[in-house]
Structure formats: structure tokens, C-alpha cells
Amino acid sequence: MNLYTASPQTSSQAIAPAPAKPEVSVVVPIYNEVDSIPHLVETIATTLRKSRLNYEIICVDDGSRDGSAELLKQMAEVRQDLCVVLLRRNYGQTPAMAAGFHRARGQTIVTLDGDLQNDPVDIPNLLAALSEGYDLVSGWRKHRKDATLTRTLPSKIANWLIGQITGVKLHDYGCSLKAYRAELVADMNLYGELHRFLPALAYIEGARITEIPVNHHARRFGKSKYGLGRTFRVLMDLLTIYFFKTFLTRPMHVFGLLGILALLSGSATGLYLAALKLIWGQDIGNRPLLVLAVVLFLAGVQLFCFGLLAELQMRTYHESQNRPIYRVRETIGPGGVRVGQAD
Template structure:
């Protein structure tokens, strides 16, 4: 996505939503749609969503989050939202990216179920209730699988398959299609998750960290009718970096010293053994000043000490993270008396 408008310092992209018990006026479904330059698709998409949900007599709201559009999307939303009680427009000040747009949508959603989908008409609104029905089986997140995906094979399908396999392997959450935006979430799960950076691709993995139950079902996928795709091969590097972050969070979020301490201990032990070996050689009268092994021993000892220090700092940061936000280190699904 391209930035637009006046540039100001980017705020922290963490929008925390506090879960509240549903009331009689709470809509069942909140449909969150991030928008960036989709003015041609918007009218058709909003009407299609409304038509499907009204036909099934489901209470709903549509939340369109404009992420710095410059093609008339903002003007259309500003014109339509006051006229439609089922449409809420959230206009961001500039282009922050899809993760921030989704976080803003989550923060303004009031439904008991939150469904996300793209604004380019490639996702089919008819699948919304299928996802919601699957969610009612006891899942916290239901992800769509574009089994018959209508995209370019070389630039979209092949990189996507490689990425999905890699993400499933690293995170332990096996899905066919991490990139599908069409997903359904329980409001309780969303209240426990904070989004930042570009972690929208890893929402199922983040849900697994929070103890969520996850399912995946096939959904329809249509070829793009208007405009051009906002994604390219340049996102591969960002996906890899975010994957490393999610992997660390999944395994060591509450115990970072375990990873830093392990490798620090290994490095310090190996460096000490080499140092003792060189000391014995020195006592036997051999010269060790020009041996590369001496430099290696010193580097390993220093690296081990630094890793231990990183581990201690990470432990302090984790405690600040949990205690400052009042976030527990566990999640309760239910209490049975």
C-alpha cells in the first residue's frame, strides 16, 4: 500500500478492545472490511453483504476502515454512512497498513462475532454465515481456505503455498491458506489479542498463543473485477521477519530467559573449555598468542555473557508487558462449579 496525505509520526499500532457481555441490542455479526483505493468495488460489496445477511434475518453491522485511500473511497463512505444505519465508516488519517486497519475495525466492532474480508470483491459474502455456523460448533476462529483461488499462479499462488507451508511448520498451526482475509472470530478472542506491525497474516497463530480453538473451511474466491492488487513479491521479506516474531512469541513469550540463557550457557561453556585448553598449552610452554582459537574463545565468552544479559533484560520487559497492562499469563475458557 502507498502512503498518502500529510505524514506525521506513526503512533503505536496497538488498539486494545475490552470485551463486554452482549446485550439485546448487540448485533450478531460485525463485518470488518479494510479499504484502500476500492471505490469501484465498495458499493457492490456493501450491498452484497447487506443482502446476504438481511435475507437470513441476521443482525449485523458493516465497518469499512479506509486506510488512506485517494480514489474517492473516503468520499463515498462519508456520503453513505450517515444514510445507512448498518454502515459505519472509520477513516484513518493516512495509510497505516492492513494490520492497523483491521485493528481499528476490531476496536469499533460491537458484534458477538467479527468477520473480516477484503474490499476487492474476491471474497464472497455468501460464505459469512458458513463461517459463523462453524464458529458456533465451539471454535474461536474459523479461517477461510481459497481452495480454488483465482489469482496468478507464478506471482501469487506459488509464493503463497510456500509461505503457508513455512508458517504452518514454524507456528505449529497447520492451515492451507493463511493469506485469506475471510475469517470469523469470537469477540472474546479479539479482546485478548493486540495487533501491531504487520501481524494480520498470523492471526490464527496469535489466536493459538491465546489458547483459541481454530478451524478452516473452504470458501469461494473470485477474480478481481476492479483495480489492481496491492500485494507483490516484496512482502516476502516482511512475512519472514514477522514469522520469526510470532515463533518467538509462541514459544518464549513468558520465559525469554530460556532461549537466551540456553544459547548463552552453550557459548560461555564452549568458550571456557577452549580457554582452559589454551591455558594448559601455555603452561606447557607453547605460544598461544597468535592462535585463532584464542580469539574464538574470547568471542564465545563475551557472547555468552551478552546473551545472559539480553535474557535478563527480556525478562524485565516481559514482566512490564504483563503487569502494566494487567494481562494474565493464562486464559480461562470456562469455570464449572
Template structure:
């Protein structure tokens, strides 16, 4: 979208207009659904009467999706095709889409037609109520019970318990974000499913609304039980970021101090036993435990100090503040 103005010489120039909405869709081997998906997204976006763009990120597809996207992007003014060099995974694909998106509001959804683009206006309406992130909730899911539904329910419960962000469906890709919120977040690993938790760390206001979910029409699912271990590892990462991102010494230093004190106390006890009561302590397991606790305490305390320095470098090198201001109100 663009508008024209006259510059100082009286020559008409084309000036890009700020986009209201970017719809980011990661694509991986979805050749059969791409055309239908883009038409459905365009129809839903046009109904909002906002200036919009569709950003499709091809994540190293091998079924012809890349060529289809490239051809459609040359034909449509509302479509931007971002082609990655190889298959990196859904999180990097979404990060690339966020980087290339120009909208003040960003909506994400999957490229398999299971999310319904017709729900986009509902997400935007909820976002307009003052929220920073609106997550879709697939109340009626059309997935396999054993390999998809059960692991998803367990993961949602576990993530909610660990992060403190109580939403029903972390795995739903259909979400709406304020652009400035995503600008404050960096994605690594498999962290795209933890975006609500990461947003919560940034102080975002989060809610969810029920959305539709359709059976898969083409191809096969890219998700399975094999992702469970990666989810658990990333969950531990998010938990640490939530609790100790700006104060890692509080966790490593605390446990290091406890271990060190316990080891020294045991060592003093054994010293008294040896010197005062003239008893042999060389064959006592308590001696080995005392030495181990002292060494572990020193290591944890040192690790906490190094991590504290790394966190300071992380924040200061990026000029990344340790707080977020929501608003400044003046008379």
C-alpha cells in the same frame, strides 16, 4: 440496533442493543467496488437474522473511496465508516476495525469483491459448533500463478511448519472470530495474516472451511512479491512469541550459557598449554574464539535477563495473564 425502556421517572429511553455480528472490511482505493460490496454484505448478513453492523475502514484511500464511504455511512444505519488519517497498511486498518466493532462475533473480508459475502453464514454456522476462529480456504483461486499463487503456497507451508497451526490458506481474509478472542490480541507490523497463529497462542480452537473466490473485477491487486521479506520477519516474531513469550530467558540464557561454557573451556585448555607445556598461545585462532565466545555468552545471558524483565513488565503493566481460561464448570 436499539430498544426502548422506561426509566425510574417513567420516561422512555433508548438503550443500545448488543450487536451479534460485526463485519470488518479494510478499504484502500476500492472506489468502484464499495457500493456493490456493501450491498452484498448486507444481503448476506440479513440472511443470518442477526443484529449486525458493517465496519469499513478506509486506509488512506486516494481514489475517492473516502467520500463514497462517508456518504454511504450517512445514508445507511448498518454501516460505520472509520476513516484513517493516512495509509497505515492492512494490519493497522484491521486493528482499527476490531477496535470499533461492537459485535459478539466478528467477520473479516477484503474489499475487492474477491471474497464472497455469501459465505458469511457458512463461517458463522461453523463457528457455532464450538470453534473460536473459522478461516476461509480458497480452494479455487483466481490469481496470477507466479506472483500470487506460488508465493502463497510456499508461505502457507512455511507458516504451518513454524507455528504448528496447520491450515491451507493463511492469506484468506475471510475469517470469523469470537469477539473475546480478538480482545486478547494486539496487532503490529504485518501480523494480520498470522491471526490464526496468534489465536493459537491464546488457546483458541481453530478450523477452516472452503470458500469461494472470484476474479478481481475492479482496480489492481495491492499484493506482490515485495511483501515476502516482511512476511518472513513477522513469521520469526510469531515463532518467538509462540515459544518464548513468557520465558525469553530460556532461549537467550541457554545459548548464552552454552557459549560461555565453551569459551571458558577453551580458555582453560589454552591456560594449561601455556603454563604446563610452555607453548606460545598468542598467535592461536583458538584464543580469539575463546574470548569471542565468553563475550558473546555474557551478552546473550544479559540480554535474556533484560528481556525477561521486559516480559514481566509487559504482562504486569497490562494485567495480562499468562494463561487463558476457557470455561469454569460447577455443579
């Protein structure tokens, strides 16, 4: 068991109580990072205190099994700048970030990973760029400290592909160190594994986006949660983002177009076969072309139905109640006050 003991720097005398409306909320998804947590939280706090900013730190434990949740609960008992959200199980980074966004109270929200590879010292630079009129400032790990073949090279290819498809040209989509205006985050709903596409989602909402170089460190503790196996998921999510960007409010434009093409092709093929039968008296019963004509016609009808259903779903998406994609077991607020129970 990793017990946490408050140091003089983390005592309630050194850290003022969290303000009613903090200027900055720092959201950190945590999954099996028990050795990194104390260093990370203290570095974030020290950096923001030096910047004379009112802040809160929100650590979202995503079903850790290495003692991270217990350590965070101990820290929340003695730190008045820390809020801990414990999810019931491992949902993934996107739901964990969504949970942090929903609990954040700051005018600005900063996100970073919990493995100490992102450097909290860069937070003031992100906030300074944000104050220049941008809605989202993304970090660019210009000098990455990861394996070239398994991490850096696939990341560069993915960044280029995402930029080409979404129209948002960033060097580093995968960097979790980002700063957002709170009103921008409030307009974005996260599902699946869309956290790596937050700049593209923000662009859909009309956000002004920029990026700045940030530090990147080699992993000090634990093992990486990422690998080449996530490539397929990234591609599927990229197709989702492209659909959101192009057809979210008009799905009939894509399904309807495909339906028209299929109906026209099926009808033309059917007319051709009918002419062969009625005018030239040829036998068409055994022709594969007849099967193709029927399949195309039915596919066209189905695509039109999909388009209508998608239009209804789109309206439901925009008008339905806001139901989260996670379930919170408990929330420990500033000073160890329990402010929430399981849903």
C-alpha cells in the same frame, strides 16, 4: 469525485437502525478500493439481512488516496448499518484490522478484504461453523482466481511452512475471510504485519480453529496490493510467531541457553589456551583461538543480559497499558453521527 447516492435498498427506511449490541460486526480494511466499496457494502448488508442477523459494517480506510475515504463518509451519512473509521495515513492492513476490532461491538467478528475477491455470501457458512463450538473459522480459497506463479504457488509454499512451524495446519492462511468470537479477538494484540498469522496467534491463546472452503473471485477493479516482495516480510513475521509460540512467556530459555553455550565454549577454549601457556610454555598471543575465546565469553554474557531484559519486556508486554498502533483522524458512526475525534 465518485458521489454516492442512496438507492431504495440502502435508504434508512429499508435498513433498521444499528442495534445497541449487534450480533455480527463485519470489519473491512479499505485501501484504494473506491470502485469496489458500494458493491461490497450492499452485498454484505443483503446477505446478513437475509440471515435475519443484527449487524454492523465497519469499514476502516487505511489512508486511501483514490477517493475511498470521501465515498465512505458519504455512505455513512445515509446508511445506519455502516461505521467508517478513517486512519490518518496508510499504516498497513494489520493496524487497519486492529482499528476495526477495537470499534467492533458484535458478539462475532467477521473480516474480509475490500477488493470483492472474498464473497460476503460465505459469511453465513462461517457463522454456522462457528456455532459448532469453534472460536475461529478461517476461509479456504480452494479454487483461487489469482496468478499461479506470483500468487498461488508462493502462497501454497508459505501455508505449508507456516503450518510446520506453528503447528496450525490450514490450507490457506492468507484468506482474509474469517469469523472470530469477540472474546478471542479481545485477547489478541496485533503489531507489525501479523494479520496473516491470526490463526497462529489465536492458537497461542488456546482457540479452537477450523476452516471451510469459500468462494474466490478474480479482481474486478484496481490493482493488487501484494506481490513477491512481501515474501521476506512473511518470513520475518513467521520467526516472530515462532518465538511468541515457544518463548513468549519464558524468553530466558532461549537467550539463556545460547548464553550458556557461548560461555562454556569460551571458557573451555580459554582453559585450553591457558594450559598451552602455563604448562607447555607456548605463545598464545597471536593465536586466532584467543580472540574466539574472548568473543564467545563476551557473547555469553551479553546473551544472558538480553535474556534478563527480555524477561522484563515480557512482563511489560503483559501488564502495560493498551496503546493502539494507529491514530484515528475521525469516526463516522451510524446515521452520520460523529462519535470520535483525532487522538
